[in-house]
Amino acid sequence: MKLHQLLFREIAHRKFNFVMGLLCVAVAVACGVGAATLLRAFDRETDQSLAGMQAASRAAWARYNNEMRKEMLNLGFNLLILNKDYNLSSPDTEAKTLPESYAQKLAAAQMEEINHVLPFLQQNFWWPERKNWITLVGTIGEVYIKDPRTQAPMLQKVASGSAFLGYAVHQSLNLKVGDRFSLAGRQFVVEKCLPAHSAEQDTNIFIPLRDAQVLLDKKDQITGIKAINCVCEPEQLLDIQQKVSDVLPGTQVVEDQTKIIARANVLAKAARETDAALEREKVVRGDLRASRGMFSTVLIGLVVVVSAVFLGVLMWDNVRRRQMEIGILQAIGVTRRKILLLFLGKALLIGVIGATVGCAAGLAVGIVGSAGGAARAGLIDPALLGVSILAAAILSALASWIPAHMAAGIDPAVVLLKEGA
């Protein structure tokens, strides 16, 4: 006769007690494994959802980078730097200007992105001699070319005493190259008659900046600065305007004629919206995960405590019913240690078998309750099952600890005297 034979025979004899013990452990483990599996399924859904959104974000930024790089391979973009109070919708109403020194300041900054710097003074002007409104543009050509060896000037300089006439001007006044004309009392020679361009530019008369400053009474003032053919990395594109503003305080920097920055902003906005959606999803899923985790923790804790108490009561009842048997076994020489082992062995058996049943039930609940599809793949976590079974065995032993010690502490003389009385 071995101790384990006694254990199994007793279990077979008191099936109800054993099955109830199994049920205690199985329910607790099923709750734990089921909750953990559902959380695991939720985490996998979260991972898949976030991975999809991250891919969309990466794609949006990749599109942004790709398209901006292509744009940069062409002529880049143009910036127009104006006084921050310059009214773009009604340019001449206030005629806010910048100091001419700003052009030198920008040139001196030698910004990587800027290739050509062109200051200009521009204002609608009543031409008294011809009784006509024109747009007078004073220019001194480019004050800065990033690499003069490889980059040609974007604008031809107007020589002193010369003028370039817009198409509408030279056509309406029948002026040709070499003709002389008077502008508010100052004499100019037509150096170039410009081809038709646009309604706005065709009324322009380009004269040297100094002459324009005198005619418009804007000494050392300029309307703005054109930064032409700017090129930069796509990542820096969205910051370039702020970067120029930092060099030239009190200015507004707008894209002029090109649409790259505007397009960059549209693409970046789309990418940022994808990022924002991703972040929102992270927060929502995180909150959900936290609340579900909290609920699971409370539920599992409660079920484990109730199960442990119930198992302890079952074991105590088992000890109470077996007092005579324990007494006689001790009388014939079975040690208290073996009695202890008998009860703890039963508790361990209940723990292991109950946990195995609970694991199966918990997994079934978790798998059936998960969203399904790809999220179900790999839901079975062998480590979780192993830990659950081990923990259940230990908890069962702990829950049965006091009853088992009560059994081992039974005094056979007391039992035999009582039974014999």
Added chain:
Amino acid sequence: MSIISARQVSKSYRQSSRLVQALWDITLDVQAGEFVVVCGASGCGKTTLLLTLGGLLEPDSGEVALDGQDPYGLPGDRRAALRAATIGYVFQQFYLVPYLTVRENILCPALAVGSPDLAARADELIERFNLAERRDHLPSEMSTGEKQRTALARAMLNRPKVILADEPTGNLDEDNARIVVEALKQFADGGGAVLMVTHERQWAGYGRRTIRLEAGRLYEA
């Protein structure tokens, strides 16, 4: 050497607020091959005497020796081992384990002392006590006589040096009682010691010695 030796053993209990003197200055020796019958009325301390001499109930005073060793001077595990090696118990209520078969009940002492020949010994005792047809039956399926024979076989499994029998015939009919007492006598004749307590005087004649227990005191008959 005495298998059981008691010197001036006294034992009292507290029942409610009253002190009951169960054993009073008991001195007794039981030798190998001796069948000692202790007669006494119910409540005179017979069970207390057996438990005290059997190393289960420590006396208030006096000395007890089992096979030359003081059981109460030994730690729990060694005292249990001494009981397992030295004593076989038979009780009026049989105290069989309800979910074990006859053979398994007989083999119960093997839980205390593992020995390879105990299975064969159990089968031998089953034959000897005419339990072969009942070997796989549970106690609930047996008669009282069969139960007591099973208990007797269990007590003899380890070939103990002494059998302590507490009213072994108390629940048996005449025939079964005789079978049990005869078996105990044979055990004593074989060199073992038997200390049987009973309130039935008819069994006094089977003992080599008969002792009367009255109010916790022993008197040689």
